[in-house]
Amino acid sequence: MNNSPPVPDHSVVPTNFPRPRPVVAAVNGKLTESLEEYDGKLYALGSSPLSLWRSWEICEELAQHLAAECCELQTGAWVHLSKAEILANQFIRMEKCGWGTAPEMHWIIRRVAKLLDWTPLLDDTP
Structure with a gap:
């Protein structure tokens, strides 16, 4: 029996x-960059394929929920x-709750x- 988590696509x-x-x-006195390792490679913190997939998965789930709402x-x-x-009110709610970074929240609203085939907000740029 394999109890390993599924490999994200x-x-x-x-x-x-x-x-x-x-x-x-x-x-x-030296500049340093926060890094993470994934699959033997170094990435800027939060930008490895796995980290991006995890962030996207959370944002997509929230977008699906908000669309239904x-x-x-x-x-x-x-x-x-x-x-x-x-849409604007939903964005304000997300912002007040701190449900992600500004670029993520803008992506979620778009x-x-x-998903609803609605016109996106015109001023929806981070």
Whole structure:
């Protein structure tokens, strides 16, 4: 019986999914970069194929959840709001809760709009 976790398919991470910027810090007067190792290679912290896949998986799951919630809100409590206002309110909720980095939250809202076939927010750039 194999109890190993499944190997993630890194190819499913969309090319438009945000990549973290390298973190560079000064230690004892020298610049250093935070690195992680994956499959024998070094990557900037958070940018290995496994780290990107994990981040994308969380963001995709949240986008799927929010898309379903937006449909419910559109016909229920937020029936008086436009689709753009619903998306904007969802973004504000994510921001207040700290549900990811700014680029991830923008990606999530764009993904929600795509899943619902709604027009994405015009000012949705990190």
